[in-house]
Amino acid sequence: MATIRPFKAIRPREDLAANVAALPYDVYNREEALAEVQKEPLSFLKIDRAETQFSSDVSPYETQVYAKARDCLQDMVLQGVLLKDDSPAFFVYELVMDGRSQTGVVGCAAIDDYLNNVIKKHEKTREEKEIDRINHVDMCNAQTGPIFLAYRSHHAINMAVAKIKKDSPLYDFTAPDGIRHTVWKAGSPADINTIYQGFQDTQDIYIADGHHRAASAVKVGLKRREANPGFTGEEEFNFFLSVLFPHDQLLIMDYNRVVQDLNGLDTERFLQKVAASFHIDKKGEEPYKPLKKAEIGMYLHGDWYRLKAHDEIVSEDPVEGLDVSLLQNYLLTPILGITDPRTDKRIDFVGGIRGLKELEKRANSDMVLAFAMYPTSIEELFAVSDAGQLMPPKSTWFEPKLRSGLLIHELS
CATH class of the missing domain: 3.30.1760 (Conserved hypothetical protein from pyrococcus furiosus pfu- 392566-001, domain 2)
Incomplete structure (x- = not known):
């Protein structure tokens, strides 16, 4: 039984979504990230990779860099580039690459499900990479990049997603790399309940991509629990931003x-x-x-x-x-x-x-x-995770990549 719940998103103004959306922070080296930000000043990379706002002699891991990320995020909200939703919702996120589509549900997964292995892992994480994202999430008070999760296809969730996709989308654009991104908001009580109950009926969730981001989000949540001993479990820091895809739509490349x-x-x-x-x-x-x-x-x-x-x-x-x-x-x-x-x-x-x-x-x-x-198959990934084992490094390459900055989860 997995707890996936809706959230109040921070998200781009509709006409600026294509400008803001950026590939994940870890697909770029420093020079490539800087070039992207110089080319597109609204790119979310200036938040995810805030060292782009400093000279090359400043380490990406200095406190001032994480503070700059926080300031850039707040500035984009103040300027109206990013908007704050008033009510919690799920979102439906479709990516189309070379004519093949995959559609996921954007919501927040519970850190307790991660700790109790309802959300299963297949990859070992490295402490130095975790520390970077822990500092980033904690300073920004937000999870800025979603974790890519997979689940065994579920009929009720599929039907709800298909219904939502008949509505007008919030965002619909094709990125420079040719990937089309379309996002719908699922804010009605009926849609929220159907999706929530569908995941409650799902036994196992699997991390497909984003092990370091997931581990970092969980550790920030645990840190905030320590600082708030009276926590109820309902606070936003108990959950982390995720996009969940049914297994039969996913492509793993070599x-x-x-x-x-x-x-x-x-x-x-x-x-x-x-x-x-x-x-x-x-x-x-x-x-x-x-x-x-x-x-x-x-x-x-x-x-x-x-x-x-x-x-x-x-x-x-x-x-x-x-x-x-x-x-x-x-x-x-x-x-x-x-x-x-x-x-x-x-x-x-x-x-x-x-x-x-x-x-x-x-x-x-x-x-x-x-x-x-x-290519490693999704069934092999599930089998390794179900056995509680770990894959060798660099076993899976998922395409297309989710964009950061389209949907952001604030922790308080």
Whole structure:
């Protein structure tokens, strides 16, 4: 049973939504974020990445940077760029990419559901990344970027969403990257009740993307509970901003790997070692994208190869059976000496949205070797989460990305 409740949103004026909406803070490096803010002064990145308001010698993690984020948020409200709703509502958020749509419900999830594992995780978080967003949320007194949650499709919620989508939208725009974003407000008591009860009837919710944001929001909530020992559980700090999508609408793309060297091996010896665990089929110069599980595309010295895992290394275990685990356990670690991909500087990760040509480009420039992965499925993500296990890093790449700044949750 999951508690997902409506909230009083802070949101852009309707004619400015396209200007304000920004990709998540963590898809940009500092220079890219600055370029975006210079190009679009209303971009929400000036709040999510407030270091863009300072010279490059100021650390993004200084207190003055988080204070600037708070001030920018308050200024946008005072200027009427952002509006505060008077009554709580759910919102319906549709994204369309390349003709494929997915529609989620925007509401606030309970931190107790996170703590009690009703909201399930599949990824380990890093403390330094948590601290950054804890400081940001706490200083801004608001959650500015939604957590991407998934649930098993529910008929009553689907029907309510379909009904709401027949109304006129609040926002409807196509972003510069070609993704169309449409948002409807679901403020009637009947719609609110149907959606609320639908999630009450849902046993499990899964974090698809945004583990650090979720963990940070929860820790801010716990911090405020400590500061308010008489809390009732109904205060806004007990909930965090989320967009919840039914599982059958989601697309997980491949999350690929590039490696800097062959760990001292020549090509022939490297391929011999790979052949101990994988059947190798040389494909030549034509890029090879894996067609099914337990297959990996490999690019080395101008040629593509298909690697097919030997039957004896394929596992039914939710984690060990993932293709990213097969690559890690039988090639990256034993052959290339990459034991911790989170920290090893010899490996980098490339989202599937960038395509196979990006893998070739990297392998022909700053790297030597590239691996094209078959995408992890949403069912595999659920299986890992249900088993209480964790995926290897960079196992899933979700597209399209939610925009920050369209809907903001104030904590008090």
